[in-house]
Amino acid sequence: MSIVADATGRVLRSRLAAALTAPHGVDRYLELIDPMLAAHEVRARVVEITPETPGVATLTLQPTSTWRGHQAGQHVLVGADLPASAKRTTRAFSISSAASAPGERFTLTIRAHEEGQLSKFLVHEARPGQLLHLSQAQGDFVLTESPATPTNHRLLLITGGSGITPAMSMLRTLLRDGYDGHVGRKVTFLHFARSAEDQIFADELAAIADADNGVDVHLHHGDSLFSEFLLRRLVPDFRTTDTWLCGPPGLVELVTDAFGDSPRLRMEFFKPATARVGRGSDAVEGEVSFARSGVTTTNNGASLLEQAEAAGLKPDFGCRMGICFSCTARKTSGTVRNVLTGEESAAPDEDIRICVTTPAGDCHIDL
Amino acid sequence: MSTTTDEKTYHGLTHDQIESFGAELDAIRQRVIADLGQADRDYLLNILKWQRGLEITGRALFYLPPAWPIAVGALSVSKILDNMEIGHNVMHGQYDWMGDPDLNSRMFDWDTVCPGEQWKYSHNYIHHTYTNILGKDRDIGYGILRMDPDQKWNPYYLGNPVYAFLLMVFFEWGVALHDLEVEEIVAGRRTWKDTKHLHRGLIRKIRGQVLKDYLLFPALTGPLFPLTFLGNATANLVRNIWAFNIIFCGHFPAGVASFSEEETGINEGTETQGMWYLRQLLGSANIAGGKLFHVMSGNLSHQIEHHLFPDIPARRYPEIAEEVREICERYGLPYNTGPLHKQLFSVAKKICRLALPGGQPKEADVTGVAPAHPLAA
Ligand SMILES: Cc1cc2nc3c(=O)[nH]c(=O)nc-3n(C[C@H](O)[C@H](O)[C@H](O)COP(=O)(O)OP(=O)(O)OC[C@H]3O[C@@H](n4cnc5c(N)ncnc54)[C@H](O)[C@@H]3O)c2cc1C
Ligand code: FES
Numbered sequence: 001m002s003i004v005a006d007a008t009g010r011v012l013r014s015r016l017a018a019a020l021t022a023p024h025g026v027d028r029y030l031e032l033i034d035p036m037l038a039a040h041e042v043r044a045r046v047v048e049i050t051p052e053t054p055g056v057a058t059l060t061l062q063p064t065s066t067w068r069g070h071q072a073g074q075h076v077l078v079g080a081d082l083p084a085s086a087k088r089t090t091r092a093f094s095i096s097s098a099a100s101a102p103g104e105r106f107t108l109t110i111r112a113h114e115e116g117q118l119s120k121f122l123v124h125e126a127r128p129g130q131l132l133h134l135s136q137a138q139g140d141f142v143l144t145e146s147p148a149t150p151t152n153h154r155l156l157l158i159t160g161g162s163g164i165t166p167a168m169s170m171l172r173t174l175l176r177d178g179y180d181g182h183v184g185r186k187v188t189f190l191h192f193a194r195s196a197e198d199q200i201f202a203d204e205l206a207a208i209a210d211a212d213n214g215v216d217v218h219l220h221h222g223d224s225l226f227s228e229f230l231l232r233r234l235v236p237d238f239r240t241t242d243t244w245l246c247g248p249p250g251l252v253e254l255v256t257d258a259f260g261d262s263p264r265l266r267m268e269f270f271k272p273a274t275a276r277v278g279r280g281s282d283a284v285e286g287e288v289s290f291a292r293s294g295v296t297t298t299n300n301g302a303s304l305l306e307q308a309e310a311a312g313l314k315p316d317f318g319c320r321m322g323i324c325f326s327c328t329a330r331k332t333s334g335t336v337r338n339v340l341t342g343e344e345s346a347a348p349d350e351d352i353r354i355c356v357t358t359p360a361g362d363c364h365i366d367l
Numbered sequence: 368m369s370t371t372t373d374e375k376t377y378h379g380l381t382h383d384q385i386e387s388f389g390a391e392l393d394a395i396r397q398r399v400i401a402d403l404g405q406a407d408r409d410y411l412l413n414i415l416k417w418q419r420g421l422e423i424t425g426r427a428l429f430y431l432p433p434a435w436p437i438a439v440g441a442l443s444v445s446k447i448l449d450n451m452e453i454g455h456n457v458m459h460g461q462y463d464w465m466g467d468p469d470l471n472s473r474m475f476d477w478d479t480v481c482p483g484e485q486w487k488y489s490h491n492y493i494h495h496t497y498t499n500i501l502g503k504d505r506d507i508g509y510g511i512l513r514m515d516p517d518q519k520w521n522p523y524y525l526g527n528p529v530y531a532f533l534l535m536v537f538f539e540w541g542v543a544l545h546d547l548e549v550e551e552i553v554a555g556r557r558t559w560k561d562t563k564h565l566h567r568g569l570i571r572k573i574r575g576q577v578l579k580d581y582l583l584f585p586a587l588t589g590p591l592f593p594l595t596f597l598g599n600a601t602a603n604l605v606r607n608i609w610a611f612n613i614i615f616c617g618h619f620p621a622g623v624a625s626f627s628e629e630e631t632g633i634n635e636g637t638e639t640q641g642m643w644y645l646r647q648l649l650g651s652a653n654i655a656g657g658k659l660f661h662v663m664s665g666n667l668s669h670q671i672e673h674h675l676f677p678d679i680p681a682r683r684y685p686e687i688a689e690e691v692r693e694i695c696e697r698y699g700l701p702y703n704t705g706p707l708h709k710q711l712f713s714v715a716k717k718i719c720r721l722a723l724p725g726g727q728p729k730e731a732d733v734t735g736v737a738p739a740h741p742l743a744a
Contacts, residue, residue: 325463
């Protein structure tokens with residue numbers, strides 16, 4: 001970054017700039033000139049979209065100068081104003097490129113889900129130039145090792161389907177930063193894909209496998225499922241090997257069984273388990289858990305506000321009829337129904353008015 | 368529930384009529400909500416662009432002394448848009464469905480000394496829940512004025528027109544201090560300590576606004592400090608006068624009803640959705656005017672529609688108004704509207720009249736047959 005840009009950034013982030021633009025903030029004015037100008041917020045332009053396999057594409061993003069960079073394995077929240085609904089939809093995506101520096105480009109590799117809102121849009125409809133709203137990189141599913149801190153620990157990366165992205169970022173980071181396997185620390189990369197055609201990054205992985213770099217690449221397709229036997233053959237002492245796991249629930253279940261209570265296994269989930277139950281039914285079922293107070297109750301069909309109160313909590317409320325927003329709380333997962341509109345929503349991390357919302361199955365509320 | 372359909376129970380309507388009236392309004396609500404989309408989003412973003420453009424223009428023109436009146440005009444309009452069509456409406460949650468954190472009722476704050484957080488409590492909750500219920504809705508006279516004949520007269524109210532004038536001039540300050548319930552403190556029913564939780568937010572917001580308009584921006588214009596200072600003060604004043612008048616015309620012209628706690632059943636929880644809609648309708652008034660006028664009033668010129676549907680984007684009120692009016696006609700309900708000058712005159716007359724003891728009670732045509740207890744029938 002040039003000295004001029006640096007100084008400009010410092011001015012825009014100054015207390016004077018904040019005072020002059022209060023209460024709206026500097027970014028609300030900068031975005032009028034160009035959405036890629038920002039003092040605090042992070043936004044990005046899609047600069048390239050590369051197809052990987054049918055239904056999977058890699059998006060290269062140019063973030064604003066406010067991007068603080070990422071560590072391999074981290075994810076970012078991506079928000080787009082979907083043209084069909086005019087709503088901002090936000091989902092998490094792991095970063096697939098090697099660790100980035102502030103302001104540096106990075107990539108996301110996304111599988112389009114049939115009925116998915118954001119993934120389908122990003123893979124099939126978005127064009128270079130598309131503006132995205134980002135969070136900073138987050139998550140502690142990160143590669144702790146680097147060539148700069150050599151150890152002779154072995155690393156094991158187990159992934160399935162699009163769960164390959166955080167592991168790919170780790171692998172790419174190691175190789176880019178000079179890892180060559182000659183310090184005695186081997187990397188085992190074990191991946192499961194539905195078929196050879198569905199294998200993401202196939203060419204790059206083949207090249208990595210061929211090179212003399214201490215990375216073992218094992219790709220399994222189709223019926224070749226994970227088994228403890230298979231793992232034991234590749235990494236006999238896997239239970240004491242630092243392992244990163246990311247993949248579909250079936251794979252996660254098998255691997256966690258194999259590892260037992262080993263603290264070496266770290267996991268990343270692309271989909272919270274509770275979001276899968278209780279969709280689209282009128283039946284009163286499931287459990288409501290109020291995360292902050294640690295209370296869980298059996299859903300009785302009443303509004304979340306009433307259920308919270310019945311459980312002894314005292315959430316804020318005002319009108320109790322959906323007009324004052326005093327009771328707004330964050331739902332972290334689960335499906336809920338808005339009793340005013342009848343609309344069901346399963347989006348994670350959304351703000352809901354609990355006085356006019358009933359749970360449709362399991363759900364987690366930040367209360 | 369009552370089954371005798373010709374029995375008059377509440378504001379001239381039977382219970383069945385009230386409930387079907389409510390159902391018709393609910394249907395409007397459902398339809399509009401289902402239809403929200405790109406056009407609403409584009410509208411808000413466009414207004415935001417205008418507001419910020421005007422603000423920047425206004426602030427920039429202060430460097431050009433001959434353009435002072437234009438600068439003040441631009442800044443005034445910007446502040447009016449910020450407070451009314453943007454701030455008031457966004458903080459009502461009208462655009463929460465867009466999922467944009469900057470335009471979300473929880474995050475947004477406006478360019479006035481009143482902290483958005485506190486306003487949402489006193490306005491969105493207290494005023495919109497207890498609309499025009501005497502003793503509950505603190506917006507009736509803002510604790511300063513006598514705006515309803517059922518408020519007991521005392522000699523203090525001889526100053527009604529003067530207080531109203533002062534409230535108009537310092538409106539943003541009146542709104543900011545509203546939550547403190549200063550009048551309750553003066554009356555000894557509340558202590559200064561009871562309001563402690565409000566002080567920090569209030570001080571922070573006031574400091575920010577004062578610093579910006581009365582120190583930093585004037586200082587940035589160097590020798591033009593006094594002119595810029597005066598310009599900013601004028602813009603705030605213009606916005607105050609405008610907002611005060613639009614809001615008073617929405618609630619206090621002749622023909623607007625007020626309610627007692629008993630008749631609404633609000634304390635017993637017996638007020639039905641239909642009764643609630645009816646109370647909102649009878650407790651508000653519209654101002655007729657052109658498109659630009661509606662935008663500049665934040666569509667609060669459609670106060671009736673706003674009170675019926677406070678969380679529907681205000682740009683929809685004009686289209687909803689036609690239907691609401693038609694429904695009112697069918698149910699024989701009043702629909703209080705008139706041009707600005709008529710409503711203003713009516714409000715001014717009320718302010719002056721109620722400075723003196725007495726005053727006309729609620730209008731007969733609005734309240735209909737004296738209500739029995741709503742659900743007693
Ligand atoms: C930490 C984290 C990292 C992630 N990284 C990536 C990534 O690198 N690449 C990537 O493609 N995705 C990733 N995801 C998943 C991503 O966030 C979205 O869940 C997914 O793209 C679907 O979003 P959508 O808006 O298209 O679908 P939605 O509109 O949310 O859902 C539509 C339908 O798809 C189903 N669905 C939603 N998500 C999934 C899922 N993950 N698996 C199976 N079915 C699902 C829903 O149940 C629903 O029926 C990650 C998720 C998390 C939490
Ligand atoms: S209490 Fe009013 S919206 Fe929930």
